[in-house]
Amino acid sequence: EPEVTQTPSHQVTQMGQEVILRCVPISNHLYFYWYRQILGQKVEFLVSFYNNEISEKSEIFDDQFSVERPDGSNFTLKIRSTKLEDSAMYFCASKKGTGVSSYEQYFGPGTRLTVT
Amino acid sequence: AQKVTQAQTEISVVEKEDVTLDCVYETRDTTYYLFWYKQPPSGELVFLIRRNSFDEQNEISGRYSWNFQKSTSSFNFTITASQVVDSAVYFCALSEWATGFQKLVFGTGTRLLVSP
Numbered sequence: 382e383p384e385v386t387q388t389p390s391h392q393v394t395q396m397g398q399e400v401i402l403r404c405v406p407i408s409n410h411l412y413f414y415w416y417r418q419i420l421g422q423k424v425e426f427l428v429s430f431y432n433n434e435i436s437e438k439s440e441i442f443d444d445q446f447s448v449e450r451p452d453g454s455n456f457t458l459k460i461r462s463t464k465l466e467d468s469a470m471y472f473c474a475s476k477k478g479t480g481v482s483s484y485e486q487y488f489g490p491g492t493r494l495t496v497t
Numbered sequence: 498a499q500k501v502t503q504a505q506t507e508i509s510v511v512e513k514e515d516v517t518l519d520c521v522y523e524t525r526d527t528t529y530y531l532f533w534y535k536q537p538p539s540g541e542l543v544f545l546i547r548r549n550s551f552d553e554q555n556e557i558s559g560r561y562s563w564n565f566q567k568s569t570s571s572f573n574f575t576i577t578a579s580q581v582v583d584s585a586v587y588f589c590a591l592s593e594w595a596t597g598f599q600k601l602v603f604g605t606g607t608r609l610l611v612s613p
Contacts, residue, residue, distance in 0.1 A: 414600070424542070424588060426600040437599045472542060484530050484549075484598055488542035 383407045385489035387473050393495045394463055402458045402492045404473030412476040413456045414486060415448065417441070417469040424472065430456065463496045470494075499524045501591050503604035510579050510611055518574045518607045520589030526550075528594035531565065531572045532601065536586040545587075548572060579611045 386405045394400050406413050415427040428438040430448055447459045456475075460467055470491045477483035500523040510516045522531065533545040546556065548565050556563045560577045576583055586608045590601040 412599070416601075423605045424590075424601075424603040426602065429599040431599075437596060439600075470540065474542075484592065485532065485544050485547045486601060487544060488534075490539075490541045493540075 385473055385475055385487055387471075387489035387492050389492060390490065391493045391495070393497065396465060396496055397462050400460050400463055400494065402460075402471050402473075402494070404456045404458075404489055405454050406456055406473065406475030407477075407487060408454070409477065410475035410487075411478050412436075412486075413448075413450070414474040414476070415458045416472045416474065416488075418472065418491075419469045427458075427471075460494075463494075465496050468494060468496045499526075499591055499593055499602045501589050501602055501604035503587075503589055503607050505607045506605070507608040507610065510609070512580060512611055512613050513578050514611075515575060515577050516579050516609065516611075518576075518587050518589075518609065520572045520574065520604060522570050522572065522589070522591050524570075524591060524593055526593040526595050530592045530598060532590040532592070533563065533572075533574050534588045534590060534603075536588065536606070538585070542588070545574075576609075579609075581611050581613055584609060584611045 388403045413430045416424050418424045426439050427442045429436045445461045449457050470493050472491045473489040474486040476486045502521045529550045531548045535543045553565050562575045564573045586606045588606045589604045592598045
């Protein structure tokens with residue numbers, strides 16, 4: 382069964398460094414998302430991406446964040462200058478489309494980002 | 498404004514007990530989708546069910562059942578004859594037409610502990 386994959390599973394970085402989190406969505410899906418979950422808290426929406434552009438973003442997704450689909454398979458989240466409070470699990474998700482049975486988002490296993 | 502409330506932070510049961518996880522939502526939209534996701538200790542988010550706002554039929558899938566009631570804005574999840582493998586955090590989530598169904602708003606989750 383196709384699944385969303387994410388790399389790396391765990392990333393440790395120093396404050397102020399740039400990180401890129403990578404995702405490979407399910408191949409026939411058209412909509413892509415990033416969410417984050419600070420340890421022990423709820424899952425929060427960051428950004429949605431469709432047709433090579435951001436369709437919606439949350440207030441968390443400030444100028445330090447950017448997303449890109451550099452080729453036909455990868456979807457990346459870049460944090461330009463990491464802060465301690467960026468430490469969280471980052472989930473990538475994809476969705477097939479807007480058809481009747483296409484509203485569920487399928488999540489990857491997550492990347493745990495630790496900023497020291 | 499959209500909001501999902503899961504008032505139960507943690508529930509502990511003994512195997513074979515039935516357990517109901519509550520979810521109450523707020524939305525101004527008349528067209529929306531509700532979801533349940535499971536997050537086992539390994540951390541991934543597993544899609545369980547989707548329900549649209551026009552379909553109030555209850556659903557049963559094996560030991561799982563869902564009760565959607567628009568009159569009380571609730572979408573509760575019952576596990577019958579719980580098993581240790583059901584131990585996880587369960588999230589209820591909402592997606593609205595007003596956002597093009599582009600983001601999921603999650604509740605804070607209910608941690609279910611099933612002991613042998």
